[in-house]
Amino acid sequence: MNVHSLIPMEQNPSKKVQILESALELIKENGFHGCPISQVAKQASVAAGSVYTYFESKDEMILELYTYVKTEVAKKISEKDDPKKNFEARFFDLWNNVTSLYREKPAFQSFLDQFSSSPYNTEAVQLECDPLGQWLEAFFKEGVESGQLKALNPKIISIMVLGSLISLVRFTTYFKAKTASAAQDLHLIPQMVWDGIKFQS
Secondary structure, three states, X not given: OXXXXXXXXXXXXXXXXXXXXXXXXXXXXXXXXXOOHHHHHHHHOXXXXXXXXXXXXHHHXXXXXXXXXXXXXXXXXXXXXXXXXXXXXXXXXXXXHHHHHHHHOHHHHHHHHHHHOOOXXXXXXXXXXOHHHHHHHHHXXXXXXXXOEOOOOHHHHHHXXXXXXXXXXXXXXXXXXXXXXXXXXXXXXXXXHHHHHEOOO
């Protein structure tokens, strides 16, 4: 059975989300090894048996967390995208929305960082549906096809943009002293990224 399958209808999706969110916070603070099911249950204020109602094991929970985080990020940024705006404005909205989301929910980015460098990130997982990657690729494909971006592979553009954005978020999160001294110039980074991908006649 696919570990990312949807929960049965008779189960409580809000409780499942509560458990996932609790696990995210524990992983942010303690890493994967410091996130036993018993501690997740305590953090979520549920019985340990309730966790096993939704996940057969800790490994299954972590794999589903990966899908949950990717889906939530894609959902939140897509909801704020306004197709009626010109593409340049949409690009900067995207940049600001993802940056704000990761700052408001640091557990999201912390989890993705840890997952990417862990044994959970198998080739099979990498080949599964990626809602965030799909949305970003479709977004930049629209920019390429409308002639507002360079004629590049949209997947490559999305990798470059997201990589630059995440690097900036990490820098401002983990190097606050350096961030303070460079603050007046950090706002130039999204403009530099835009200049690198926009079509120039």
